[in-house]
Amino acid sequence: MASVVVSFSPVEDAEALWGACQGWGTDEKAIISILGHRNAAQRREIRQAYHHLYHEDLLNLLQSELSGDFEKAVYLWILDPADRDAVLVNAALKKPSVDYRAIIEISCIPSAEELLEVRRAYRIRYKRSMEEDVASHTIGDVRKLLVALVSSYRYEGDEVDLQLAESEAGILRDAIKDKALNHEEVIRILTTRSKLQLRATFNSFKDENGTSITKGMHNAKHEGFPSAVRAVVRCINNHKKYYEKVLRNAIEKFGTDEDVITRVIATRAEKDMKEIKDLYYKRNSVTLDQALMKETSGDYKAFVLALLGNQD
Template identity: 65%
Template sequence: MNDYHISFAYNLVGWGTDKKAIINVLAHRNATQRQQIMTAYNDIYHEDLVMCLESELSSDFKKAVYYWILDPTDRQAVLTHVAIKKSEPDYHVIVEIACVLSPEELLAVRRAYHLRYKRSLEEDGAAATSGNIRKACVLLWALVSSFRYDGIEVNARLADKEAEILHNAIKDKALNHEEAIRILTTRSKLELIATFNSYRDD
């Protein structure tokens, strides 16, 4: 780490929300240099640069800064934290990480979240919801905390059986149906596609 990175870390405090100054430096540094700046900031102020920026920057610009300074796993963890801590949580972000990421990627995000914030993602998520919203989010937090099989094998007979379970749960409007939640959170994506196809065909 050279004197330049230390100097920039000092200057960050004075800049506050000076977007132009932050862009001028971060946009012209490679990933290694940006990591060195983050390390210098932490060494000088004993404070995480990302957590400092969370309180200083507006949402859209904040997201751009995260893309510059964080690796993909850390970035997902931070963006999820920001989404949960809004006055009205942004569930779209949480649905995306729960449904798009592979099981290994989702587990890595949960670990990164815990390492950065000293709490679990599920813990913060549950604390951010209450009443009817909490009931509706049971499936969402189950998806976040699951580690589903990611292989290519599909059991057609099982798909037919579980399609019937889902049909009955939906017919009864049982949002928190335990078997339905188990199916949706533990089956592989390919198995779920087979189940949904069976549901549609029936």
């Protein structure tokens, strides 16, 4: 989001969005040029102004006029951040095979208070608690891990216990050695300790074993629980590097995964997308924008590129 307008009128934007959806055909370009250059607070104001003018939710208008990946991206982009995360968790639970990565991202990367906001938004929107839905859509070890993650309210102060880090690094090492990442001590450590404490634990693991904990877990690389545990470690250790890899996989995948691309860009565009883009370029020797230009198409392409800060 390099280019946000500074002076803007929510009423004029609302009217322009309404106008773009009248008559035959929809003016997607107009929609992109407006929404692609408004920050979260501005989008909220536009949605309010639209409601005031037309007594309807702007989302309804756009959902009826747009379609496919473009519609999904615009929809997620307009939502308030906590509400968007709630929608993403719910969507992840409704997939034929639960998309645990989305749930891990949303529960491990935001601050404790941000995660609480997501839980509040979830309760308002779905009339159930988030942990309730996670628990009833999952089973076994993944359930234990995910329910504990979405329920966490981690300590966020500076205090780190290095001795504890050392002893808990030992517990993780033994679990990796025994191929028992589902051990309840592993889940306890990863879901309750503060992120700073966990980073100290991961560092201690590296010091002791001469290899990073994610590399250490590499043997247990198959899908399912071990890969969920690895995602937790990576989200806590360095979520920007994690996102770079998620984008890389989504783009390289046979039949590009637009849902994943949308999720990452809608979630990070106003946060740390620039750094993720830098990491992407470093790792792939091609810019994220170039990669997306090649692998996506149509209005969707124009929209995500606008969110990445390209001028249209």
